[in-house]
Amino acid sequence: MNTITIPDEMELVYSKPETITDTPLHYCPGCTHGVIHRVLMEVVNEMGIAEQTVGVAPVGCSVFAYNYMNIDMQEAAHGRASAVATGIRRVLPEKYVFSYQGDGDLAAIGTAETIHSVNRGENILIVFVNNGIYGMTGGQMAPTTLLGMVTSTTPFGREQSAMGYPIKMTDLVAQLPGAYYVTRQAAYTAATVRKLKKAIEKAFQFQTRKKGTCFIEVVSNCPSGWKMTPIEANDWLEKNMLPMYPLGDLKVPKE
Amino acid sequence: MYQFQYDSTPKLMKGNEALAEAALRAGMQGYFGYPITPQSEVLEYLTEHAPKRKNVVVLQAESEVASINMIYGAAGAGARVMTSSSSPGISLMQEGISYIASAELPCLLVNVQRGGPGLGTIQPSQADYFQATKGGGHGDYHLFVLAPSSVQEMAEHVFLGFHIAEKYRMPSLVLADGALGQMLEKVLLPKDGSLPYAEKSWATTGKTKDRERNIITSLHIDPNKMEMINLQLQDKYRKLKQEIRFEEINTKDADIILVAYGLTARICQKAMDLAKEKGIQVGVVRPITLYPFPYEILSTLAEKASAFLTVEMNAGQMVEDVRLAINGKRPVFFKGRMGGIIPNPEEILLEIETIAEKQQLKNIYA
């Protein structure tokens, strides 16, 4: 990393945490994966738990998350990140373990692992990045794709009669008794990023209580898959994704 | 070669139970599995007996797919872990096994085979030989495959499997069958705690300041890197050849060599005795490691013996490896039963007699 000199009479108020590596991110311009990675690692850094944290990367755009997070990590098979995280946490019960998964990974191929990990109340944090599309494979329909939304496999828009409905995994998961803290956040404005960070902080703190699974959905964008500029994508997210996936807590533990 | 240390007194146990007890004695730290006949006793035994020990995780997962990925996570975190299943369940695990082999994670897998294909039958079979020894999942990889033929070996192979898995950083597979799993026999169990833990500096246990971060992955986008990983794996499999194990019975003066593993090897011994009564000199070679396969001993025996007969509970799988070993020097015959049927010594004897006639061994077939 280039050394940055602090200007005269100034102090540093924000820089990327040392838990983020200097490897340039492979994500498309404006993709919120980078923001979510950084916020996660900021929390790990500020809580001083980098030595006690093990992360699990999924299959999808964030398959290379381990290149950017400067902690011990495992890369899971498609959809199985929460099972892998379960294996890690069960044999290292005092560590902080999180999985980082996209909507295709968590809500399609990995639905069973997701539901059962949460239902067992695994003491892990599941970060669910929902942008309603398969980004890595080129913008195909995801289980969370909105009705009418155009993707490369729904060229005329997602039709309910043929493709069913967008699945609200976070709402489903919140019903399970093993879920301890369930919230839906976003990362497309400074205010939503600040709230997301608070949610992640809580989730890591809750892990030490060993009371169940913490589940954070982050409603995200995909400028390339949605075929928009990053700014257009964030506007579209606010107008279209948020009415279907409203932000806020779905399950909060009684303190 | 790994040296076992044993208890002083034998026990009477079912194969599946001996295997489960051996896992606890071998210092297994995690078991993740899903019930399937004919191996459910493994999970049942462990859920009952593991709580008596410290720090042993036993978890009934929601599927075999979840089990194998829990194994991936826990093995990657440095724990000594095991899963067991039967044929259809092992098929479900293949993707995960490929990832484990590529990420070079040590673990022990157990397949108590049943008849297939499809849902098949719950009766014993050896029809997963190809799957076990040639890869099974996608990509170029192998498992260290052990074929027990007794309850004693069901226990021993757990120790050996863990030992080799950790020595070479690869998955080991115990390829048993439903009969061995259910069979009640005398067993001298390996001593509790007699398998030391390997050093695992690569495990994801939390990045300390004195080292770089550890990453468990099987993804290498750069083809040059991916080829390098493949070359490393192939190099490992070459080194693994020093672990080849087999048993030879009466091969010295044998005219016909029976080649069989696991349960069928025991039946072949009986057929060998029956043939002797008829004046035919028969020997048995029992491969104990199916991968790496004992090609050399078969090739050596082909110099003297006049014919080979492979006996399996399948349509002819190991026989291909036997033919590779013999390399056309002698005829290699095959006798197989399928669908969960165990061949009996008399039908094997019939094959032996036919071969003896074909090979004009009538002078001794008096």
Add this chain to the structure above:
Amino acid sequence: MIRGTVHIETEICKGCELCIAACPQDSLALSSNINRKGYRYVELVQDNCTGCVNCALVCPDSAITVFRQSKSAVRKIVSASV
């Protein structure tokens, strides 16, 4: 008004412009130059940054480091104006 400034790692900036949209002071704009990856990168174009951090928060590539007048410097200004 508290003064701030930003340092932008121009070589990793992808010119997504999210920071430009997030800046309440309109201090940032796309440069007419391009970096080695071929992106027009973001630069500070006005001397009115307050160091509010919004740009850095939304930057997906962690390209922005933010500085703000130190407390001692602020104290100096305040005491001078009294």
